[in-house]
Amino acid sequence: MSALVKLAGRVPGWLYGAVLACVLVGAGMLYQRAQGVAQGRAAVQALWNTDKKTRATAETKAEAQRAAENLAQARQQAVKAAAIKKVYDDEINDVRVRLAVAERMRKPAFCASAGPAAQASAGGAEGGAAADPAGGLLPDAVARDIQALILQTEEVAATGRACQAFVRDSSIGL
Numbered sequence: 001m002s003a004l005v006k007l008a009g010r011v012p013g014w015l016y017g018a019v020l021a022c023v024l025v026g027a028g029m030l031y032q033r034a035q036g037v038a039q040g041r042a043a044v045q046a047l048w049n050t051d052k053k054t055r056a057t058a059e060t061k062a063e064a065q066r067a068a069e070n071l072a073q074a075r076q077q078a079v080k081a082a083a084i085k086k087v088y089d090d091e092i093n094d095v096r097v098r099l100a101v102a103e104r105m106r107k108p109a110f111c112a113s114a115g116p117a118a119q120a121s122a123g124g125a126e127g128g129a130a131a132d133p134a135g136g137l138l139p140d141a142v143a144r145d146i147q148a149l150i151l152q153t154e155e156v157a158a159t160g161r162a163c164q165a166f167v168r169d170s171s172i173g174l
Contacts, residue, residue: 077170080166080169080170081166084162084165084166084169085162087161087162087165088158088159088161088162091154091158091161092151092154092155092158095150095151095154095155095158096151099147099150099151102147104137104138104143105137105138105142105143105146105147106136106137106138107136107137107138
């Protein structure tokens with residue numbers, strides 16, 4: 001320690017002042033840097049918060065716009081679906097009316113009225129049209145079954161046409 005004291009006695013006083021000034025300037029610079037970092041962080045956070053609010057506002061507006069577009073599209077599709085359903089219902093109702101007012105169904109010409117065994121044993125007026133007093137008409141149960149099959153066939157065809165109309169109308173908007 002005595003060497004340090006001897007060295008301190010040889011160093012001029014202004015050097016102590018210069019070292020002290022350098023230490024103070026360095027401390028001031030460190031303080032300014034810390035203040036700058038804090039201010040920079042605060043500025044970046046403020047920009048971040050502003051950007052976040054702006055983004056949230058834009059997303060809210062976009063969601064509202066999408067909801068409005070979806071509602072408009074749903075209304076448009078409901079109108080198209082109602083129109084397609086009306087056409088389908090009209091087709092099916094026309095078929096039902098046509099079947100309701102149709103004459104009773106007759107046996108086709110290739111069908112024998114009494115069958116082969118009856119013709120072989122029948123001797124005259126008992127075979128043929130005389131044995132069928134209704135004049136070759138099909139039994140009611142058979143006629144109803146045939147009309148039900150006709151109605152089912154028409155419903156399937158009308159459903160197919162309705163599906164095609166739906167797809168055709170939907171693809172136009174794309």
